[in-house]
Each structure stands twice: as C-alpha cells, then as structure tokens.
Amino acid sequence: MSDTTTTRPSSAVTHAVRLGVRRGGIEMMHSLTNRADQIWIVVMNGIFVGVLVLQRNSDLAGTGFSLAVATLPGLIGMNVVMGGWMGTAQMLAVEREDGTLLRAKSTPHGMLAYLVARVTLAVLNTALGLVIFLVAGLFLLPGLTDVPLSGWLMLLAVFLLGMLATMPWGAVVGASVKSAGAGFGLTFLPMIALIAISGIFYPITGMPDWLHPVAQAFPVYWLGAGMRDALLPDAAAAAELGGQFHTLTTFGVLGAYAALGLLVAPRVLRAMARKESGSAVESRKAKAMQGWG
Amino acid sequence: MPVPHDSSPSGPSPVIAVNDLRMSYGDHVVLDGVSFTARPGEVLALLGPNGAGKSTTIEILEGFRHRSDGDVTVLGVDPADADETWRARLGIVQQSWRDHGRWRVRQLLTHLGAYYAPFSTPSRPRPMDVDELLATVGLTEHADQKAGALSGGQRRRLDVAIGIVGRPDLLFLDEPTTGFDPQARRDFHDVVHRLADLEGTTILLTTHDLDEAEKLADRILILAGGRIVADGSAAELSREVEGRTEVRWSRDGEYYVHAAADATRFVRELFEQHGDAIGDLEVRRRTLEDSYMTLVQRFESDPSTEARTLEAVR
Known part of the structure; x- marks a missing residue:
C-alpha cells in the first residue's frame, strides 16, 4: 500500500496527450464504420455537392464566374463552423449526459486526454469534409487547378485559425447546456440562420444592407470570405462587400474569436468538470428518460 | 500481491479516514457528522435508505464533491486537493454508465487501461492484463462486441472491469450487482473476494441487497439521516x-x-x-x-x- 509512484508528472501528461490523439483516431474510425454516420456524411455532402452542380451554370453577380466557384469556398468555410462549433458542442453535451466525461474524470489525466481527443476528432471530421468538397470541386470546377500555392497555404491558415476560433465556443455551449437536445437546438438553428445571411450559398451583396453587419459579427461569414479569398482569382472580389477581399480583417476577426475563446473556454470547462459527478449524470439521465416517456 | 494484514493495535494507517464529515446545501443538511475508517484490504458496505447521503459520502471520498466541513483522508490525501497520481490508485464503478457505446469491449479496456501505465509500480503492475481481466469478469466471449450492444448485466460487468483495470488500491462500487442474475451475482462476489484477499484492495460498496452486504462485507455501516447509526460486522x-x-x-x-x-x-x-x-x-x-x-x-x-x-x- 505504501508504494510511491516515481512517475515524473510531465511524462504522464505527454502520455495522456498521446492517448487523447489515439482516442480521437479510434473515434473517427468508429464514426466511419457506423451506418448512421455514413448515411449522414453521404446525404449532407451529397446535398452540398448537388448545390455545386446546380449552380455551375449560374453567374456570380456579373463577374463572369460561375456561382459554384464562389459557393465551393463558402462550403469549405461553413464546414469548419459545423465541425468546430456545432460538432464540439453536441459531442460535449451528449457525452456529459451518457457519462463519458465522468469516466474521463475518473481516469488519471483522463480529462486532458478527453479534450485532446475532442480536438483531434473535430479536426479529422472537418478535414474529411474539406477533402470531399475539394475532390468534388476538382471534377466540377476546372478553375481549382489554377489556384496558386499561396492560395492553398491561405486555405490551410484559415482552416486552422477557423478551428481555433470555433471549437472553444462549441465547448462553451456544450459545457453550459442542460441536455444533449438543448445542445443540438442551440447550435443547429443559429447555424442555419447564420449560414443563410452570411453569403455562403449566394453572394452577401444580395442581402439587405442591415444584415451585413450582423453577418460580419460572426465567424461564419469570415470563414466563407477567407476561403473565397484563398481560392478565387482577384476578379471574383467584385462580388464581395466593398468589391474587395478583406484579408486582414478576416484574420483579425477569426483571431479575436480564437483568443477570446481560448481565454473563456478553459474556465467554463473547468467549472463544468468540477460539477460532474455520478449523481449529476444520474439526474440528467432521469430527466432525459422523462423526456422520452 | 497480498498485503500483510497488520493486526497490531496501532495497525496500518487507514485507507479511508472520515471524521465529523458534514455536508449541507443551503439549509438542507445531508451529512451531519459522519465518522468512519477503512483499513487496508477491508470490504465495507455502506447501507441506508434512499436519500440518507450514501452517494454524497462516496462522491466526497472520490474527490467529485466538496464537503462543507470535517476531515477526510483517502489514501493519505485529502480528496479535495488530490492529484492524478492519487486518482490512479482509485477504481470507481458508478450506478449506471452508458458511455462508450461504440467501443468494443477489449478495445475500451485496453484504451482505458493505458492511462494507468505511467503509475505502475513493481508491486502493483498497472494496468491489469486485459485478457485476464475479461476472464475474471466473464466477458471473454463478448470481447469483440460493442459496449452498446451488451445486456444490462454484461454492461455492468464491463463497468466493474473498467473500475479495476488500473489495479486500484481502493475501489468504490455503487450498487454493483443491480440487474445481475444469481449466477452473475455469485461470480461477482468471487471477484470482490479475490480483489480484497489477493490484491489487498480496499473496497467500499453501497447496496440495497442486505444479503449481499452480509456475504461481501467485513464491516457494515448504516447511514440514516446523515449519520452513521451502526458500524460493525453483521453479527455485531x-x-x-x-x-x-x-x-x-x-x-x-x-x-x-x-x-x-x-x-x-x-x-x-x-x-x-x-x-x-x-x-x-x-x-x-x-x-x-x-x-x-x-x-x-x-x-x-x-x-x-x-x-x-x-x-x-x-
């Protein structure tokens, strides 16, 4: 009983981070081999690719480009918000309810590994969407092969910064909601509304002027704009607000969301983790059962 | 490895020492001066009517809940400011867990066991061998099944396996045999005896099954109205x-x-x-x-x- 472990704390931490990455990978495999997930991935992405097909011959606000050329980067940006914000919030809400989080808390360095796994899975999921859209784009939109290296680098930068800007806020929502159902409602509906006003499927210039600042207050718009900036030729900027790409503002807004999120999320997550206990999971389960009954 | 049972009057230092533990939420007093100790290798059953404060007591000992007042030491440390090395010495089996439904039984045990590897010591190698563990809890033939597809009793056995995969010094079992058929219950009792006798694991369990408490526990604590109203063997x-x-x-x-x-x-x-x-x-x-x-x-x-x-x- 008097054993004292001689483990250096730092090595246990590195070990847990490695386990978290492995965990995220395993969860990704579970998702890819799960029938319901497969259907969701095929149907959702099928719809979006279908939109690209339909828009192929429409004109982008008199620029001479096809509307699909602007929608593809918009989709890639939207996909980041879905994976980073909505995905993280829902996963956290569900896993608080089913006890996964309590399990993590009961395991040495389990919480750290859990968070690493959440980030890993969100990035993998979002990257999967990115690849699907890019492959579809290569077939549907010949212009994509002309994107210079700098464009691809910017896409990567906006992708990573976008994940940083959205995941912490997803975690805040997931940690705050009372049930998994609320987690879905609180993220999915605002998502749809923001996508509708942020010029993802149709140039924002077609929206009423008063909606522009509303859209610009949220990362959805800036992720779409950033991806268009990365992938579209300069001439396509005519369809943007003010007729130009706002590269600096894009990075500024996303960076601000990321910085603030990384400041707030750890506190909210710590408070949530402190409160997690067997009876908390029990009472949530009881409420969920009532909801079904 | 068996832990020598020290029978000298002073004895080894207790695994759990609770003194005048108090817990209240606003005006509502849940625990009103609870005191007890658990010695190494001892199996303790905590009984009491619903709402007597059993779960609250266990959650305080697990470090999941902050107490209002009193002294609590678990494995020599106050759970309120314990670290992950302390956490690695605990095993926890909660009442009902539905987590990790997509994971296969062996995959989950292997993964969760890996967290304990940095805390392995020569006398307590961590984690346990997964195949042995599967045999111990009788899940060998379900090793490749998904956790979400297990029956209630099988799921419970998986929870017990997860609770002990880190070869804990102290194990908390919250109503462990709910939903067990008689055979599963007997098998589980064997597991508990083996853990206590061969591994020297100290076990604190709650149950509503008094027969089970009598069979498993060296000592029984009855908690009623926020106090320990009885503390002794079934005969006592x-x-x-x-x-x-x-x-x-x-x-x-x-x-x-x-x-x-x-x-x-x-x-x-x-x-x-x-x-x-x-x-x-x-x-x-x-x-x-x-x-x-x-x-x-x-x-x-x-x-x-x-x-x-x-x-x-x-």
Whole structure:
C-alpha cells in the first residue's frame, strides 16, 4: 500500500496527450464504420455537392464566374463552423449526459486526454469534409487547378485559425447546456440562420444592407470570405462587400474569436468538470428518460 | 500481491479516514457528522435508505464533491486537493454508465487501461492484463462486441472491469450487482473476494441487497439521516439491536413462538421443563435485514437520539 509512484508528472501528461490523439483516431474510425454516420456524411455532402452542380451554370453577380466557384469556398468555410462549433458542442453535451466525461474524470489525466481527443476528432471530421468538397470541386470546377500555392497555404491558415476560433465556443455551449437536445437546438438553428445571411450559398451583396453587419459579427461569414479569398482569382472580389477581399480583417476577426475563446473556454470547462459527478449524470439521465416517456 | 494484514493495535494507517464529515446545501443538511475508517484490504458496505447521503459520502471520498466541513483522508490525501497520481490508485464503478457505446469491449479496456501505465509500480503492475481481466469478469466471449450492444448485466460487468483495470488500491462500487442474475451475482462476489484477499484492495460498496452486504462485507455501516447509526460486522449489528432470536417449537400438538433475548438459555430451560415433549424446534437468528430495519426504524422514530455506533461492542 505504501508504494510511491516515481512517475515524473510531465511524462504522464505527454502520455495522456498521446492517448487523447489515439482516442480521437479510434473515434473517427468508429464514426466511419457506423451506418448512421455514413448515411449522414453521404446525404449532407451529397446535398452540398448537388448545390455545386446546380449552380455551375449560374453567374456570380456579373463577374463572369460561375456561382459554384464562389459557393465551393463558402462550403469549405461553413464546414469548419459545423465541425468546430456545432460538432464540439453536441459531442460535449451528449457525452456529459451518457457519462463519458465522468469516466474521463475518473481516469488519471483522463480529462486532458478527453479534450485532446475532442480536438483531434473535430479536426479529422472537418478535414474529411474539406477533402470531399475539394475532390468534388476538382471534377466540377476546372478553375481549382489554377489556384496558386499561396492560395492553398491561405486555405490551410484559415482552416486552422477557423478551428481555433470555433471549437472553444462549441465547448462553451456544450459545457453550459442542460441536455444533449438543448445542445443540438442551440447550435443547429443559429447555424442555419447564420449560414443563410452570411453569403455562403449566394453572394452577401444580395442581402439587405442591415444584415451585413450582423453577418460580419460572426465567424461564419469570415470563414466563407477567407476561403473565397484563398481560392478565387482577384476578379471574383467584385462580388464581395466593398468589391474587395478583406484579408486582414478576416484574420483579425477569426483571431479575436480564437483568443477570446481560448481565454473563456478553459474556465467554463473547468467549472463544468468540477460539477460532474455520478449523481449529476444520474439526474440528467432521469430527466432525459422523462423526456422520452 | 497480498498485503500483510497488520493486526497490531496501532495497525496500518487507514485507507479511508472520515471524521465529523458534514455536508449541507443551503439549509438542507445531508451529512451531519459522519465518522468512519477503512483499513487496508477491508470490504465495507455502506447501507441506508434512499436519500440518507450514501452517494454524497462516496462522491466526497472520490474527490467529485466538496464537503462543507470535517476531515477526510483517502489514501493519505485529502480528496479535495488530490492529484492524478492519487486518482490512479482509485477504481470507481458508478450506478449506471452508458458511455462508450461504440467501443468494443477489449478495445475500451485496453484504451482505458493505458492511462494507468505511467503509475505502475513493481508491486502493483498497472494496468491489469486485459485478457485476464475479461476472464475474471466473464466477458471473454463478448470481447469483440460493442459496449452498446451488451445486456444490462454484461454492461455492468464491463463497468466493474473498467473500475479495476488500473489495479486500484481502493475501489468504490455503487450498487454493483443491480440487474445481475444469481449466477452473475455469485461470480461477482468471487471477484470482490479475490480483489480484497489477493490484491489487498480496499473496497467500499453501497447496496440495497442486505444479503449481499452480509456475504461481501467485513464491516457494515448504516447511514440514516446523515449519520452513521451502526458500524460493525453483521453479527455485531444483530447483537447491537438487543437481538431477540425467534424460537419456534411444538408441544402436545400445539405450536409456540417466542422472541428470546438469550435463545440458548431459553431453549435449555425449555428442555429442562418439558423434555421430550418438545418437537419441531426452530431457532431463527435475526437476519441482517431484521437488524437493519430495527436500526433504521429506531432512528426514524426518534432522530434526536445520539447515534450509537458499535465501537463499544468491539
């Protein structure tokens, strides 16, 4: 009983981070081999690719480009918000309810590994969407092969910064909601509304002027704009607000969301983790059962 | 590796030491001065009516809940400021877990076991061998099944396996055999005995099954109204309630029942008086259930009485 472990704390931490990455990978495999997930991935992405097909011959606000050329980067940006914000919030809400989080808390360095796994899975999921859209784009939109290296680098930068800007806020929502159902409602509906006003499927210039600042207050718009900036030729900027790409503002807004999120999320997550206990999971389960009954 | 049971009066330092533990939410007092200890390798059963504060007590010991007042030491550390090395020495089996439904049994045990590897010591290698563990809890043939597809009893066995995969020094079991069939229950009792005897694991379990408590526990704690109203072995508990043992017999075709304070003496006198006329003799010692009901009812009828623990009896 008097054993004292001689483990250096730092090595246990590195070990847990490695386990978290492995965990995220395993969860990704579970998702890819799960029938319901497969259907969701095929149907959702099928719809979006279908939109690209339909828009192929429409004109982008008199620029001479096809509307699909602007929608593809918009989709890639939207996909980041879905994976980073909505995905993280829902996963956290569900896993608080089913006890996964309590399990993590009961395991040495389990919480750290859990968070690493959440980030890993969100990035993998979002990257999967990115690849699907890019492959579809290569077939549907010949212009994509002309994107210079700098464009691809910017896409990567906006992708990573976008994940940083959205995941912490997803975690805040997931940690705050009372049930998994609320987690879905609180993220999915605002998502749809923001996508509708942020010029993802149709140039924002077609929206009423008063909606522009509303859209610009949220990362959805800036992720779409950033991806268009990365992938579209300069001439396509005519369809943007003010007729130009706002590269600096894009990075500024996303960076601000990321910085603030990384400041707030750890506190909210710590408070949530402190409160997690067997009876908390029990009472949530009881409420969920009532909801079904 | 067996832990030598130190029987010297001072004994080894306790695994759990709770002194005057208090917990209240606003005006609502849940724990009102709970005190008890657990020695290494001891199996303790915590009994009590619903709402008596069992879960709250366990959650405080697990480090999941902050107490209002009192001293608590678990494995030599205050759970309120314990670290991950301390956490690695605990095993926890909660009441109902539905997590990791997509994971396969072996995959999950292997993954969760890996967290304990940095905390392995020569005398307590961590984690346990997964194949051995699967055999121990009887899940070998379900090793490749998804956790979400297991039956209630199988799922519970998986939870127990996860609870002990890190070869804990101290194991918390919250109503571990709910939903077990008799065979599974017996197998589980074997697992508990093996852990306590061979691994020296200290075990604190809650249960509503008094028969189970009697079979498994070295010592039984009864929690009622936020206090420990009894603390002792099942035998000590029945003595504590000034046990009247039920004696039944027949004489000349008539049947009699008597509640005797000293059954042995009563029966001796019975035979001295009536000799061969006595038939159908039956002496039924109080069960733990009888003691439990008496103790809880005694407390509920007059909660103001100072709780009498069995320390004096021992």
